[in-house]
Amino acid sequence: MVIQKTSLVNIVIEKIKNYILENKLKPNDKFLTEKELTEQLKVSRTVVRxxxxxLxxxxxxxxKPGGGIYIADTKLGTINSILKHHYETHGVKIRELIEIRKIIxxxxxRLIIEKQVPLDIQQLREINESYLQAITTNGDTKKFDRIFHQSxxxxxxxxxxxxxxxIIHQYFALVRIDLTENQESLIKSYKQHNEIVDAIKDNDLLHAQKTMNDHFEPIFTFIKKMEEES
Amino acid sequence: MVIQKTSLVNIVIEKIKNYILENKLKPNDKFLTEKELTEQLKVSRTVVRxxxxxLxxxxxxxxKPGGGIYIADTKLGTINSILKHHYETHGVKIRELIEIRKIIxxxxxRLIIEKQVPLDIQQLREINESYLQAITTNGDTKKFDRIFHQSxxxxxxxxxxxxxxxIIHQYFALVRIDLTENQESLIKSYKQHNEIVDAIKDNDLLHAQKTMNDHFEPIFTFIKKMEEES
DNA sequence: AGTTATAATATTGTCAGACCAATTTTCAAT
DNA sequence: ATTGAAAATTGGTCTGACAATATTATAACT
Incomplete structure (x- = not known):
């Protein structure tokens, strides 16, 4: 029988967590100072720190040095840094990440069409037109492509x-991948985007998914070639 | 212009991370002691600690108190504890998690059928038979259901x-949900499992997905009812 | 020689006090 | 009321000490 002896620090961590929950502290709220904590919890400053x-x-x-302690807005940042280290130590297969992105x-x-969520078709069109313009003017195509999918x-x-x-996208961004896309393939992407929007408008899930699947095809062939070379 | 002043502690953290990467330290490897770190990095023990x-x-x-410092096997544990706190403070909609599980x-x-991965059909059948047995004998149905989907x-x-x-599953486990399933609905689940396996065997993605979609239907209606009551 | 109990050593945990650095507050001068 | 310097507050780092735990070395025994 292993009895996990818990250190003072861990006790304090739990107490602070509970304190945040019980007092319903929100992001950017000011928290107690080190001094207040040492007095209230009756432990040394070392343990508190x-x-x-x-946390x-x-x-x-x-x-904030000199300025006090605040509730952080727990977002993706921390998880990303953990994943970053995980990636650097373990190494993650690019193929796996792309497969996940496709699934997403x-x-x-499916969610959009099944749930019939309100969708700003017009806005999607406009984003895609900006995408097209970026293509023809050698602009930042990746930016608008990302905005489209993000939308x-x-x-x-x-x-x-x-x-x-x-999170997956950030994780994927850790991998530098040089998929040199020519004008032709980019135009094809643009058309696929529009075709996807059409299919959504028609509530045609199968067509939308088929087009999206095709949309991912070039990167999969690229990955496959890359894996063969190494 | 904001200049991010970085503390000594942060510098040490980065150095340690790099040390781990450069020396390709693996989980459970013994790391340096506090003493060694203070000497090599020429900072106080406080900063090192x-x-x-x-980290x-x-x-x-x-x-390990008294026993030294080791490389942890970075798995899901930490991320889960972060998500747990995120859940407790922000609150996450159950519907969202279930939708994600369905998508997964x-x-x-899709991945199984598209990639034609080798699949132990027989094993899936056996798991499902264990599931059936648990249903008829009032056993741990959830256990075998989980094993099936996990497989x-x-x-x-x-x-x-x-x-x-x-991670999603752990996150979902934080939410206690009492979906009382009667024998009849469980049997239906069992049949759907088998139907999914059949469809996989036949490479019939559409059929497999349709059945899986139906498989999720009861929990969605349950959620919808729950949302209406509250 | 091999095993076991004990002592010595090494390592992390906690404490106290001091001083530095950054920020916030106070308050006098304008 | 505004500004700007001084004071107080707050977190950052250092040192040294002792406690608690784990490991290693030693001694005793079979």
Whole structure:
């Protein structure tokens, strides 16, 4: 029987967490100072500081030197840094990430059409036209491509889904991949975008997903070639 | 112009991370001691300790009192604890998590069939038979249901996909949901499982996904009823 | 020689006090 | 009322000490 002896620091961490929950502290709220904590919890400043730093590391608190301690807005930042280290130590297969992104995009289409969420078709068109313009003027095509896909995910009316999608995207961004796209393939992408919007408008899930699937095809062939070379 | 002044602790954290990368340290490897770190980095023990505790918080190191410091096996643990706090403070809509789970399961079917991964059909059948037995003998039905679905995700030959699926599942487990299932509905689930396996065997993605979609239907109606009551 | 109990050592945990650096507050001068 | 310097507050780092835990070395025994 192993009895997990818990250190003072861990006790303090739990107490602080509970304190935040019980007092319903929101992001950017001011928290107690180190001095107040040492007095109220009757532990040394060392213990308090180690607990605070630990909570800052996981994105719960934000320590401002000289300015006090605040509730952090726990977003993706911390998770991303963890994933970054995980990627650097373990190494993650690019193919796996792309497969996941495909699943996410296909899933977004399903949610949009199945739930009949309100969708700003016109806005999607405009984004895609900006995409086209970027293509013809050697502009930032990746930017508008990303906005287009991001808009679809956002439209699913599922914030958690969007958060996870962003995490995957950030994770993917760690991998530098030089998929040199020529004008022709970019134009094709533009047309596929429009075709996807059409299919959504027609509530044609199968068509939308098929087109999205095709949309992903070039990158898969690229990955396959890359894997063969190495 | 904001100049991000970086503290000594943060510098040490980065140095330690790099040290781990450069020396290719693996989980459970013994790391340097506090003493060695203070000497090599020429900083106080306070700074070293705060850096170590920070790295332990994000699941990179594991500190054993009196026994030294080790490389932790960075898995889902830390991310889960972050999501747990996120859930407790923000509150996450159950519907969103279930939608994500559906997307994942449907995606798994697509990956399995599209990639034609080797799949132990027989094993899936056996798991489902255990599921049936649990149904008829008032056994642990949830256990075998989970194993069945887990097996499908695992079969996709995509470890990252599986990891994320597990994170979602853990996240979902935080929400206690009493979906009282009667014998009849459980039997239906059993049949659907088998139908999904059949469809996979026939490479019939549409059929597999349609059945999986139906499989999720009861929980969605349950959620909808719950939302209406509150 | 091999095993076991004990002592010595090494390592992390906690404490106290001091001083530095950054920020916020106070308050006098304008 | 505004500004700007001084004071107070707050977090950052350092040192040294002792406690609690784990590991290693030693001694005793079979």
């Amino acid at each position: 180690e607990a605070l730093i630990s 800052q590391a996981v994105g719960i608190l934000k320590i 995009e296909l899933g977004a289409l 679809l995910i956002k439209a699913t009316d599922n914030d958690t889904f969007y958060d996870f999608s962003e | 705060e850096a170590l505790i920070s 332990q918080a994000v699941g990179i190191l594991k500190i 399961e449907l995606g798994a079917l 499908l995700i695992k079969a996709t030959d995509n470890d990252t996909f599986y990891d994320f699926s597990e």
